Amino acid sequence: MVVSADSPQTRLATRLSFLVAGFGIACWAPLVPFAKDRIVVEDGVLGLLLLCLGVGSVIAMIATGALAARYGSKPVILVGGFGLALILPTLAVVNTVPSLGLALVAFGAALGSIDVAMNIHAVEVERAASQPLMSGFHGLFSVGGFLGSSLMTFLLSVGLPPFDATLLCALPMLAAMGLAWPRLLAVVKTEEGPMFAVPHGIVLLLASLAAILFLVEGAILDWGALLIRTENLTPPAQAGIGYMLFSIAMTTGRLLGDKVVARIGDGTTLLGGSLIAISGFALLLLSPFGVAALFGFVMIGLGASNLVPVLFRGAGTQKTMPVGLAVAAITTMGYAGILVGPAGVGFVAHIVGLKTAFWVLAGLVGVVALCAHRATSANGTAYD
Template sequence: MPDTGPQQRLSTRLAFLAAGLSMSAWAPLVPLAKLRLGLGEAQLGLLLLCLGAGSLLAMPSTSFLTARFGCRPVVLCSGLIVCLVLPGLAFAPSALLLGCVLFTFGAAIGTLDVAMNIQAVVVEKNSGAALMSGFHGLFSVGGFLGAGSMALLLWLGLNATASATVLALLVGAVLAGAASGLLRETDAQVRDAPIFVMPHGAVILIGALCFLCFLAEGAILDWSALLLTEGRGPDGGAGQGGLGYAAFAIAMTLGRLTGDRVVGKLGGQRVLLLGGLCAAAGFFCTVLASSVAGMLAGFVLIGLGASNIVPILFTAAGSQRAMPASLAIGAITTLGYAGILAGPAAIGFVAHATSLPVAFAGLGCAMLLIAASATLGASSAPKAVSK
């Protein structure tokens, strides 16, 4: 059994922080890239798909690499690639080259995501404490810090390339701090894993639930502003469009940072049930509320309810016995990213056929399915937090 003491916990948290910093650093560069290259919305949409495609293609192979070589080299190598290509996102001179850089960036982010979650599963399992929500909370914190730092650097007058380089150096420094506690080997089940196993048994259920949860997150990111600003009473203005996602993201971060204690006291299954019900109530609130304040309360409920669902599902993937843990983590992470990519388009199709409130009500029903899954034993999260 690998050593998973305080240093390993700290390194896992730093890996999640670095991933959040990396992923969010691209967001402030999107409008600059659009302006620099003279891209239309359709062209930009295709380029953004390059990032998602890189992640989805890299994730399954990451399970094999981590099983064979351990988490440390995979996390550090993928993190190094992120640091090297991040400035390229700011100065790529053509749409074709930007697409290639985005694909590479997405592949590195996807690899880092799977490897750090495998590390998190091993560290949590061997510690006997509920830790996964806190790990994912650091990813959310990194997202705030990365986007905020990039915006601040650009506001201070640094050009895009210099700002991206500063963020790349920051990510590198965080990963350097994490290096000593990253696992050079994992447990026996992971080390002996085959190259590929078709997802089956509990992994299919866990992956489907991850898909639904990430689908909802992707939909909120792209559609919450429109829901807030269209036909929602006299207090709904265009300037308030971003408040919905902000309320959701802040609530989710707070929920994850306090989630380990909650899961430790209530148990994973109960938190999964209550979280699904809370998120469902939030979606129905956004649909039924007649004011912006009421809708924002709904987004807060969604963030709080959904905050610990994915961490609990990752814990469950590491605890199931249907297939090796590393391959299970790769499978559910891939399905989760697929949900993020599919969510905005799916909501668009449903909204076109019916209306946007109806589409959001459908997301509420999806959260009820997640709550119902708790009665099937979809979670096996640790039941107590070590003191």
């Protein structure tokens, strides 16, 4: 099958790639308690093991940009997507610390590879379409995360052994990648460049803003429930509702985001979305009413939903670096934000309190608002 960049087939393949990436990583989360019991380790050792996933992802992200630039994103997407499906069952059976660590490094490498390559592919598909598509692609990652965690949790809750559950979860991933395979672009044209380059110029700005936004998202995931409990916004058993509202709002915002960007442009999206998110933080932290405060999570999710897609679009239109290396830089620094963010919030919270730490998060989003014009002007993004 010969496909062009501007065709429904390539858009379907891109959406399936994002769906599989979100689905795969979400399948791992419900397996963590089972892995801990199987290898019998303390929380400190488990934390180091979980770091292996991040290490594998970052290493693969750095390498993938150059590989995709030279050989196209299709083979990297296929290796990453099929790799996620095939490695997932091993995470349910390995029973020693070294074997689980190696499996997590491999799983993280597969995730990092597909993450960078599918964004490079998305940049090319969107550019050929001459219309915003990036938010919708990223929305499918969120949908995949919801489906993966839901399916795995359901299978485990009905008593299925973890290995059997992972096999059943791997099947739709394999099917989706098989469907995407002939529909992916054979070659994504990118600029020639070195195997590695330190981000600079507009790419450094885009990557830094991505790190901030991923940091904020990771902090809300890890600390949102504790903030709700500390401020007595809900009964303790319902403290997870904040991240649930945030996730629903972000997914909805991304699925609708392409129409928004087409109407108001990238610059206004980046500035307006940042201001909405900041308003959400203010509502969450200042409102004396629990329901109103919880609506702050909705505003943060809606405001932040289309900010990262705008940054990835900028990586595809800038002229400072090869596209593959630029996308890899944004993905890698964003992932670093997720890894570092929760620990940073904990450090700040220890010194000045959790509520103040969340005000710091709002301030960081303010940096995104201040840089919105620079990030989307000149060689920034296309839709203004």
